[in-house]
């Protein structure tokens with residue numbers, strides 16, 4: 009059974025039993041929301057009509073016409089059929105993956121994927137294949153083996169970030185999509201760090217590379233470049249309907265308030281038009297990377313997320329302290345967020361950073377790296393506990 013047929017079969021069965029769900033905007037005196045003390049109504053009466061905050065899920069009274077406007081605008085931005093807003097990128101990833109992927113399926117996941125992807129896959133309970141970071145050959149090996157033992161209910165999926173949040177490098181998306189086509193796999197891409205920043209209209213790397221038709225879904229958060237609360241999934245109408253009907257992270261949570269929807273509409277307009285901001289961001293990243301290289305520092309990645317790997321956890325903290333004392337808010341990223349032995353400074357370049365600031369930061373980073381002496385000769389001290397929230401285990 010294909011994924012499309014599987015989704016249709018699920019939805020048809022729901023509708024047959026009278027359990028289908030559809031989003032409807034509120035109408036009539038409110039006897040459905042959880043506005044028990046009437047505060048949301050009070051806010052609506054005393055300030056603006058929009059002030060009525062979300063006090064129910066989208067499927068109950070938490071829906072608002074503005075969210076429909078936002079989702080239509082998002083779908084149009086990406087040149088896709090549909091979009092669906094979630095309360096955060098974490099829940100969007102967890103919800104999407106655990107809804108679409110079933111225990112009988114097989115899923116390949118990049119070893120550097122975000123914790124929300126890892127947790128989504130834990131919930132999905134499918135067989136997992138963790139491929140080495142950005143290694144398409146390793147992915148191809150996994151796909152070939154999985155395809156060879158493919159049963160009728162077994163769908164294959166590939167999940168990756170497009171721009172990796174801690175490594176600053178891009179996934180080889182065109183190769184991944186080509187492999188997926190070869191093996192009949194479905195691709196899901198987390199665009200958290202790329203949304204707003206790539207492509208002539210800013211809608212992300214997938215659109216920039218013209219790969220929209222080759223992917224099942226993309227996940228975008230408002231919490232990074234767009235600077236608005238919430239997140240969304242982009243895909244086909246069928247996927248959206250499946251999420252509305254089956255995704256626990258969408259169904260069983262209070263909707264974001266409509267004021268937030270108004271922010272989204274404003275932000276989308278700005279982001280779509282902000283070619284100059286994207287150009288400045290790109291130029292600043294390039295400039296900073298050149299300055300680091302001139303100072304003898306090799307940084308990972310290629311865009312505006314600039315990781316400078318120190319190695320030892322305490323050495324990374326020491327380097328961050330030196331940089332912070334010079335007035336720059338740069339943080340040390342340590343395990344379990346990144347693999348053991350790769351603690352790093354993560355520099356996030358912005359469009360509005362001044363040239364002088366970038367030059368000063370590059371030289372402070374060089375000074376910090378020259379100053380720190382890795383404790384215990386560079387050896388990391390392993391923690392005595394074994395819990396590792398970022399591991400794929």
Ligand SMILES: Cc1ncc(COP(=O)(O)O)c(C=O)c1O
Nearest residue numbers: 096097098122173200229231239
């Ligand atoms: C790659 C990636 N995906 C998802 C998320 C989660 O997004 P949100 O902060 O909206 O929950 C993040 C945030 O750190 C992220 O970096």
